[in-house]
Amino acid sequence: MTTQARAGLVAAAGRLSAAAVAPDWRKLFAGALAREVEERRFFLWIPVAAMGGVALNLAADREPVLWLPALLTALFAALAWLARTRPLARGIMIAAAALCAGFLAMGLRTARVETPMLDHVRIASLQGFVEEVDIRPVGARLTLAVADAGDMPASLAPRRVRVTTRQTPNVAAGDYVSLKARLLPPSPAVLPGGYDFARDAYFAGVGAVGSTLGAIVRLPPPRDASWSQRLEAAIDQARNRLALRVDAIIGGDEGAIAAAMVTGKRDFLSNDAKDLIREAGIFHIITISGVQMTLVAGIFFVVVRRLLALSPTLALNYPIKKWSAGAAMLGSLAYDLATGSRVGAERALIMTLIVLGAVLLDRRALTMRNLALAVLAIVAIE
Incomplete structure (x- = not known):
């Protein structure tokens, strides 16, 4: 045998051994997917697919059309129903439908908000209802629902603005005011992948930020505020009080932290305290989210159940655990409203309501399926 033939045999043997050792990724993936379906864990991947659709929508370079993802969602849902006797194919179709549904939900959310964003720095005379007042150690920040933007073009006039003032204003939420302000567009992300204030402002309906120039004057409103505006104003006034x-009772940054955890108003904190808490990585402690919502729901649940258990008649003849869960749901909802119903609090509220709802339905409360349901609800609502 020649040297060339021997080298060819060695190379062929090497390829055969490599093929025998290398895993069949396609087969492994199909097996893993079938195992997820067989063990009924595939449901946990549905919110992951939905969030993938949201991410694809946000990554688009322009606003996508909505009819196509709606059509694809219906198509994949129909295919999933047709493939109901084939678990693997059904799972793939459901995941594709969830991906398109997440894409569609994000598009609908964007279309529902659709607020004009200021194009460049402007000096404007504004009139409108004060929606929220955040009192600071020096001055305050107002959120104004703009009713009259002066000579600003209607296509550029934001529906809502946030302005700061160096003095504590003599106005409260619900007042109709007139002010002059220097407005500028919300700041985009400074670094790639960083916090995008402009995007958050857009989805909050805030089209401009800035500072006041001169005094804020209260005026008689040209029309009555809507019931939702009156409710939000009453809640904000109660939160500020x-x-x-x-x-005032606790004082210092300790009092500011207590006020933030109770009402969600974080502007009482000094800048040094904010920087210290942020550097320590515990800023979430003073942000109303899962920790506070869980504590509130737990307190309502335990206290109501213990009080009801004091009566032997109620404890032995009635489902006091379910009654306590219902009371905890109402308490959590009231706490969310009382703290301003921020995005983090809303997400924690949805998760809490689903867990407590499982108690009402005699289902296991703390399961991965409940977490998946909460994520799906957040994708659909937020």
Whole structure:
């Protein structure tokens, strides 16, 4: 045998051994997918697919059309129903439908908000209802629902603006005011992948930020505020009164932290305290989210159940555990409203309501399926 033939045999043997050792990734993936379906864990991947659709929508370089993802969602859902006797194919179709549904949900959310964003720095005379007042150690920040933007073009006039003032204003949520302000567009992300204030402002309906120039004047409103505006104003006034009282009684940054955890008003904190908490990585402690919502729901649940258990008649003849879960749901909802119903609090509220709802339905409360349901609800609502 020649040297060339021997080398060819060695190379062929090497390829055969490599093929025998290398895993069949396609077969492994199909097996893993079939195992997920067989063990009924595939449901946990549905919110992952939905969030993937949301991410694809946000990554688009322009606003996509909505009819195509709606059509694809219906198509894949129909295919999933037709493939109901084939678990693997059904799972793939459901995942594709969830991906398209997440894409569609993000598009609908964007279309529902659709607020004009300021194009460049402007000096404007504004009139509108004060929606929220955040009192600071020096000055305050107002959120104004703009009713009249002066000579600003209607296509550029934002529906809502946030302005700061160096002095504590003599106005409260619900007042109709007139002010002059220097407005500028919300700042985009400074670094790639960093916090995008402009995007968050857009989805909050805020089209401009800035500072006031001169005095803020209260005026008689040209029309009555809507019931939702009156409710939000009453809640904000109550939050400010409670925050001021807590801060006055405890005092210092300790009082500011207590006020933030009770009412969600974080502007009482000094800048040094904010920087210190942020550097320590515990800023979430003073942000109303899962920790606070769980504590509130747990307190309502335990206290109501213990009180009901004091009566032998109620404890032995009635489902006091379910009654306690219902009371905890109402308490959590009230706490969310009382703290301003921020995005983090809303997400924690949805998760809490699903867990407590499982108690009402005699289902296991703490399961991965409940977590998946909460994520799906957040994708659909937020």
